[in-house]
Amino acid sequence: MIVYQLTSGTIEHTDVKGGSHLFVRASATQIGRFLDAQQTFRRHLWVPSPGAPVLMGAPTSPAANAAPRRRSGNARNVIGTSLPIYIDLSAASEGHLAILGMTKMGKTTLAARLANRLAATRAVVILDLTGEYVGKRGLPKYVGHEQLEAPGLSVWEILPGELPADKLLKFMRRILAELATPEYQKGDPFPRTLIIDEAHQFIPEPAGIGFNAPGVMNHTKSGY
Numbered sequence: 001m002i003v004y005q006l007t008s009g010t011i012e013h014t015d016v017k018g019g020s021h022l023f024v025r026a027s028a029t030q031i032g033r034f035l036d037a038q039q040t041f042r043r044h045l046w047v048p049s050p051g052a053p054v055l056m057g058a059p060t061s062p063a064a065n066a067a068p069r070r071r072s073g074n075a076r077n078v079i080g081t082s083l084p085i086y087i088d089l090s091a092a093s094e095g096h097l098a099i100l101g102m103t104k105m106g107k108t109t110l111a112a113r114l115a116n117r118l119a120a121t122r123a124v125v126i127l128d129l130t131g132e133y134v135g136k137r138g139l140p141k142y143v144g145h146e147q148l149e150a151p152g153l154s155v156w157e158i159l160p161g162e163l164p165a166d167k168l169l170k171f172m173r174r175i176l177a178e179l180a181t182p183e184y185q186k187g188d189p190f191p192r193t194l195i196i197d198e199a200h201q202f203i204p205e206p207a208g209i210g211f212n213a214p215g216v217m218n219h220t221k222s223g224y
Helices: 089-094 107-118 132-136 164-186
Strands: 002-016 019-035 040-042 072-077 084-088 123-128 152-157 192-196
Touching: 084 089, 089 107, 107 123, 107 132, 107 192, 123 132, 132 152, 164 192
Parallel strands: 123 152, 123 192
Antiparallel strands: 002 019, 019 040, 072 084
16 A cells, blocks of 8 residues: 555546536645555555555554664654654754645754654754743753753753844853863763754744844954
8 A cells, every 4th residue: 555645636627518516626646655564654656556545544554573673763654554753863863854845834843753762862953932841841941061961851941032043052052161161082972962943933044134133243343
């Protein structure tokens, strides 16, 4: 079975002699064929055959003896099925990961799940402007660098009136100078992950603010 996700649909009305007909046309994006052994999807490199059956929300399930993928996090299931969606935690924490989506699509929920899973093996800090993670989700506040020296999760909040870009720059400089650089020089850096919620507030686009305006990092002065 090949899984697709519907992306749009239209209903067309056609008049013919003696009556009229309604035609439903749908567009879908292929997710792929689920492989039980690997617990992942693989692209099917061909288009569906003409007249192939289409099932809505088929109760597809992985094999009962299939083992969860190692070093991966189960983000959710494919809508309408029990097929799991995994995220490679190693790739997510060793590089850069962007969570994009419209309002109320679950970006914060996904970020919180990833943070909790990653915090089992590394220090995770969430930079938050909204109070969502502490006030509504009950996550602990960041109170000092000792929280960056052991696995765990904390939330670093910006106080009203503070400039997010300036606070982030100072925070990153302290981490680099006091923790990351000495550890790197010794050859034994401790793993850490930084999650920036509403990243555009902390790292504004240069085109949206004036040169040398508050929050702008002047390259000649910062040394980057």
